[in-house]
Each structure stands twice: as C-alpha cells, then as structure tokens.
Amino acid sequence: MTDTPAARDAQPSSGDKFRDALLVGAAVYLCSIFGILTSPPGVLAAYWPTNAVLLGILIRRGRSPNWLDWLAAFAGYLVSDLVMAHSLVKSLLLISTNLPGVIAGYLIFSRMPEAYRTLRHPRAMPRFVLGVLVASAAAGTSGIFVHPVLFGGSHAYGFAFWFCTELVSYMGILPVLLTMPDVRRWVKDHRRRADWPHWQQWRLDHFAPLLAFAVSLGLGVHWGGPGAILYAVPAMLWCALTYSLFATSGITLFFCMWTLLAIASGVLHIGASVESPLAVMSLRVGLSLTALAPLTVASVMVARNELLERLQHAASHDFLTHVLNRSGFLSQAEELLASPQLLRRPIAVLMMDIDHFKKVNDTYGHDGGDQVLVGFAAVVQGCLRGGDVLGRLGGEEFAVLLPGCSASDAQAIAQRICDAFANHTVTLADGRQVRNTVSIGACCAPRIENDIAAMLSAADTALYRAKETGRNRVELAPAP
Numbered sequence: 443m444t445d446t447p448a449a450r451d452a453q454p455s456s457g458d459k460f461r462d463a464l465l466v467g468a469a470v471y472l473c474s475i476f477g478i479l480t481s482p483p484g485v486l487a488a489y490w491p492t493n494a495v496l497l498g499i500l501i502r503r504g505r506s507p508n509w510l511d512w513l514a515a516f517a518g519y520l521v522s523d524l525v526m527a528h529s530l531v532k533s534l535l536l537i538s539t540n541l542p543g544v545i546a547g548y549l550i551f552s553r554m555p556e557a558y559r560t561l562r563h564p565r566a567m568p569r570f571v572l573g574v575l576v577a578s579a580a581a582g583t584s585g586i587f588v589h590p591v592l593f594g595g596s597h598a599y600g601f602a603f604w605f606c607t608e609l610v611s612y613m614g615i616l617p618v619l620l621t622m623p624d625v626r627r628w629v630k631d632h633r634r635r636a637d638w639p640h641w642q643q644w645r646l647d648h649f650a651p652l653l654a655f656a657v658s659l660g661l662g663v664h665w666g667g668p669g670a671i672l673y674a675v676p677a678m679l680w681c682a683l684t685y686s687l688f689a690t691s692g693i694t695l696f697f698c699m700w701t702l703l704a705i706a707s708g709v710l711h712i713g714a715s716v717e718s719p720l721a722v723m724s725l726r727v728g729l730s731l732t733a734l735a736p737l738t739v740a741s742v743m744v745a746r747n748e749l750l751e752r753l754q755h756a757a758s759h760d761f762l763t764h765v766l767n768r769s770g771f772l773s774q775a776e777e778l779l780a781s782p783q784l785l786r787r788p789i790a791v792l793m794m795d796i797d798h799f800k801k802v803n804d805t806y807g808h809d810g811g812d813q814v815l816v817g818f819a820a821v822v823q824g825c826l827r828g829g830d831v832l833g834r835l836g837g838e839e840f841a842v843l844l845p846g847c848s849a850s851d852a853q854a855i856a857q858r859i860c861d862a863f864a865n866h867t868v869t870l871a872d873g874r875q876v877r878n879t880v881s882i883g884a885c886c887a888p889r890i891e892n893d894i895a896a897m898l899s900a901a902d903t904a905l906y907r908a909k910e911t912g913r914n915r916v917e918l919a920p921a922p
Contacts, residue, residue: 454505459508459510460510462503462510462511463508463510463511463513463514464514465499466496466499466500466507466511466514466515466518467514467515467517467518468518469495469496469499469518470492470495470496470514470515470518470519470522471517471518471521471522473491473492473495473496474492474518474519474522474523475522475525475526476491477489477490477491477492478522478523478526480703480706487607488702488703488706489610489611489698489699489702489703490607490608490611491611491615492518492519492540493540493543493544493577493581493608493611493612494608494611494612494614494615494616494619495615495619496515496544497543497544497547497548497551497577497612497616498615498616498618498619498620499619500544500548500552501548501551501552501559501619501620502619502620502622506552507548512541515541515544516537516541519533519536519537519540519541520533520534520537523536523537532592535588535591535592536588536592538584538588539581539584539585539588539589539604540581542580542581542583542584543577543578543580543581543584543608544577545580546576546577546579546580547573547574547576547577547580547612550572550573550576550577551573551620554569554573558570559620560620560621561617561620561621561687561737561740561741561744562621562687562741562744562745562748563741563745564741564742564745564746566741566745567734567737567738567741570616570617571734574609574612574613574616575609577608577612578604578605578606578608578609578612579605581604581605581607581608582600582601582602582603582604582605582608583601584604585600585601585603585604585605586598586600586601587600588600589603589604595719599719602723603719603722603723606722606723606726606727606730607726609726609727609730610698610702610726610727610729610730610733613698613729613730613733613734613737614694614695614697614698614699614729614730614733615695617687617691617694617695617737618688618691618692618695621686621687621688621691622688623688648684650680651677651680651681651683651684651685652681652685652693654676654677654680655674655677655678655680655681655693655697657677658673658674658676658677659673659674659697659700661673662674662710663704663709663710666710666711666712666713667711667712667713668712668713670710670711670712671701671710671712671725671728671729671732672732674697675732675735675736678690678693678694678697678735678736679735679736679739681693681736682736682737682739682740682743683739683743685740686740686744687740687741687743687744690736690737690739690740691737691740693736694733694736694737697729697732697733698729698730698733701725701729702725702726702729705725757769757770758770758773758774760833760834762812762815762816762834763815763816763818763819763834764819765819765823765832765833765834765840766831766832766833766834767833767834767835768833768834768835768836770833771831771832771833771834771835771841771843772833772894772895774831774833774843775831775833775843775894776893776894778831778843778845779845779893779894786889787845787846787889788846788847788848788849788886788887788888788889789843789844789845789846789847789886789887789889789897790843790844790847790848790849790851790852790884790885790886790887791841791842791843791844791884791885791886791894791897791898791900791901792841792842792844792852792855792856792859792882792883792884792901793839793840793841793882793883793884793885793898793901793902793904793905794822794839794840794841794842794859794880794881794882794883794905795838795839795840795880795881795905795909796814796815796818796838796878796879796880797878797879797880797881797909797913797914798878798913799811799814799837799838799878802814802876802878806870806874806876809870809871810868810870810874810876813868813870813871813876814868814876814878815834815838817866817868818840818863818866818878818880819832819834819840821859821862821863821866822840822842822859822863824862825855825858825859825862826842826844826855827844827855829845829846830842830843830844830845831843831845841898841901842855843894847886848886849884849886849918852884852886853884853916853918856882856884856916857916859880859882860879860880860881860882860914860915860916863878863879863880864877864878864879864880864914879913879914880914881905881908881909881913881914881915881916881917882905882908882915882916882917883901883902883903883904883905883906883907883908883916883917883918883919884901884904884916884917884918884919885897885898885900885901885904885918885919886918886919900919900920901919903919904917904918904919905917
C-alpha cells in the first residue's frame with residue numbers, strides 16, 4: 443500500500459473502484475462477525491475491530507473514498523448484523539454510531555503529513571492520539587442518542603461507553619495498519635537482501651523480548667490479581683527497543699485483544715469485578731494508555747534510527763554520485779572480506795579512472811565534469827551484480843569489490859563497464875553531448891589472502907598500465 447501525492451492524483455478505473463469497494467465491504471463484514479462473536483450475552487462486543495480496520499484501510503489506500511466505498515461498508519455492517527440475527531432497526535442504529543467515528547478519523551488522519559501518519563516522526567504520537575480521540579469522540583457523540591434507546595442508561599453513559607470502546611480499538615489496531623510495510627516493496631527489499639553475499643543471521647537474543655512477553659502473559663494468567671494486566675509492560679517496552687515499529691504495533695494489538703478477551707472469557711482473573719459498566723470502561727481506557735507507552739517508544743526509536751542512518755549514509759557516501767566514498771568503501775570491503783563465507787571463494791578488485799577527465803573539466807566546466815561522474819557511476823552500477831561494492835575513491839577514480847568472482851568473470855564485468863561507458867552519452871544542461879572512456883585495472887585472487895589495500899594497489903598498477911597502452915581498456919594484474 444502506498445500513499446503519495448501521485449497516487450492520490452491517479453484516477454482509478456471503474457473496475458478498480460468496484461473491486462476496492464468489494465474488498466472494503468468484505469473486510470467490514472468479516473471484522474463485524476468477529477466482533478459480534480466476542481459479545482457476552484446482552485451486551486456489546488468485548489472487542490470491536492471493524493471501525494479501526496475500516497479507517498486504516500481508507501487511510502492507507504492512497505485515494506479518497508467514494509460513494510461505492512461507503513455503500514460497501516454500510517452493506518458489510520448491515521449484512522453481518524442480519525446474519526447474526528439482529529433486528530433491522532437495531533442494525534441501522536448501530537451503524538449510525540460506527541460510521542461517524544470512521545468519517546471523523548479519516549478527516550483528521552488523511553490531512554496529516556506522511557511522517558506523522560505512519561508514526562515515523564518524534565512528535566507523531568501526540569497527533570496520532572489527537573486523531574484517535576476525535577474519532578472516538580465522534581462515536582461517543584452518536585452513542586449519546588443510540589445507547590439509551592438500545593440498552594438504556596443515561597446519555598452521558600452512552601457517550602462514555604462508546605468513547606472507551608472505540609478508544610481501545612483505534613489505539614490497538616490503527617498503528618498496525620498505518621505502519622504496515624508495502625507488500626510489493628517488502629518483497630523487493632527482501633529479494634535484494636537475499637542477493638549473495640548478504641546474510642541475516644538471527645540469534646537467540648533476537649527472540650528474547652518476544653519470549654519475555656509470552657512469559658509475562660502466562661504469569662498473568664497463572665497468578666492473576668489487579669496487577670496482572672501490567673506484567674507485560676516491561677516486555678513490551680523491550681520489544682519496542684528491539685523490533686520494528688510495525689512488529690511492536692502488532693505485539694501491542696495482541697496484548698489489548700488478549701487482555702480484553704481473556705478477562706471476558708474468565709481465563710484472566712484480575713481480582714475485581716468487570717461486570718459493571720464503569721469497570722469495563724476503566725479497563726478499556728487503562729489498556730489504551732498502556733498500549734501508548736510501547737508505541738511511543740517504538741515511534742521515537744524509528745525516528746532516531748532513521749536519523750542515524752541518514753547521518754551514517756552522509757558520512758560514508760559521496761554527495762555527488764551517491765556511491766560509497768573512500769572511507770565507506772574501505773570499511774564495507776574490510777567487513778565483507780572478514781565474512782567466513784568468503785574465505786575460500788575467489789575475489790576481485792577493479793580500479794577505474796575516467797580518461798582525460800581534466801580535459802572534460804577544462805572544456806565543459808566543473809558542472810559538466812560532475813554530470814560525467816554521475817553518469818559514469820550510474821553506468822557502473824548497471825553493470826554490477828547484487829552484492830558487488832562500488833566506491834568513489836576521489837576525483838575521477840572509482841573502485842569495485844567483486845566477491846566470489848573469478849578472474850575471467852572479473853575481466854568480463856570490467857570489459858562490460860568499459861564498453862557501456864564508451865557508448866554512454868551525457869547531455870549537459872546547455873544541450874551539448876559528452877562521450878568519454880574509462881581505463882580499468884583488475885586484481886583477482888583465488889581466495890582471500892591479502893588485505894584490501896594490497897589488492898587495490900595491485901589493481902592500481904594494472905590501471906596505469908592500461909592508460910600507458912592506449913586507454914579505454916582493461917588490464918589484469920598478476921595473480922598474487
């Protein structure tokens with residue numbers, strides 16, 4: 443799911459609108475059935491996820507809902523109530539309390555900047571809480587009129603009950619839907635991470651926070667008592683410091699659902715009666731505030747980590763070509779060469795220097811030279827494999843580390859770069875076109891026996907030999 447200005451401006455076809463509306467109706471129907479099944483006899487659902495799910499879908503979809511979406515949502519509510527043997531009048535009254543909260547929430551969240559809406563800003567949580575409070579208050583306002591008709595009680599109680607019911611639902615479900623990664627982008631990134639020679643090594647301590655969370659829930663069931671619902675708070679904070687924002691949101695949602703359903707079913711005994719309406723409302727507000735703590739920690743951690751990544755990227759990457767700079771290249775190369783998976787595999791290094799680059803600067807100016815450098819970096823990246831490391835060592839000099847690459851393969855890659863850049867044309871801002879060539883020196887070894895500096899030195903010697911023998915060519919250094 444994406445949410446960009448371009449996506450919002452795109453006009454979906456009638457078929458897409460109809461399909462999306464069907465999905466909205468199906469989601470509302472299934473969530474409503476689940477909520478109705480959690481209802482104790484004679485009262486409302488112990489956990490009602492439908493409104494929060496509907497709001498999350500509408501926000502993440504990337505375009506404003508139309509009349510088909512609202513009609514499908516209305517049908518989903520109505521059909522689920524009728525299937526569960528509710529009267530038509532009761533169903534219509536309940537729908538009139540569900541939709542206002544969704545509409546109010548959409549008006550708030552759809553106007554937030556994306557960094558706030560996805561909880562990736564240090565000050566995102568106050569705005570998120572404000573949106574949740576507005577949506578819950580809208581539902582509570584409808585409850586002022588509907589609840590006394592259906593269940594009796596005062597108007598004030600109708601507002602409080604519906605407000606608390608929606609609050610715990612929005613606080614648990616919305617963060618999951620708002621932080622859920624785009625499936626297509628996740629698959630693409632997963633495949634990129636799976637490219638050799640990148641590995642993700644999971645250790646037992648990665649599961650320790652999740653294990654502590656499960657143990658805390660078990661202790662709550664075993665011991666019970668008023669403090670049982672708080673046993674999981676330290677473990678959830680640990681999860682917030684360890685896992686992603688989306689994973690933390692999922693854990694928090696599970697905690698809210700588990701606690702409400704476990705108490706309603708008698709699995710979790712907190713030593714106090716929760717049969718009175720005030721006790722139910724107190725429990726739901728308490729769970730909402732409890733969920734707020736790990737969500738806030740996770741949101742701040744995401745913003746902090748993204749800032750550190752940007753700073754690290756700026757320190758290790760060339761500002762012009764956006765490839766690794768000298769220190770970043772050497773650091774990543776040393777880390778890669780220390781990997782046990784590469785110890786018995788061949789390795790190759792390329793040193794590349796753009797031919798007559800000073801003449802390019804003298805003829806077209808430094809802006810023209812910069813465009814040639816950017817074009818060359820793009821050409822090289824298009825010729826490399828996944829897992830190869832490219833860096834700009836300075837000026838017009840670039841280097842490539844080719845892990846798991848034989849001498850013949852390294853020469854083929856180097857020649858591919860040489861030919862591709864010779865055929866590449868850079869069009870300057872004034873319309874002039876520049877074509878240039880590159881000389882490449884390669885050093886290959888059957889296994890890692892030398893450090894990266896020694897291999898770069900050997901490749902650099904081969905590079906100078908390529909320049910002395912005519913340029914626009916590839917020269918191999920003698921095998922170390």
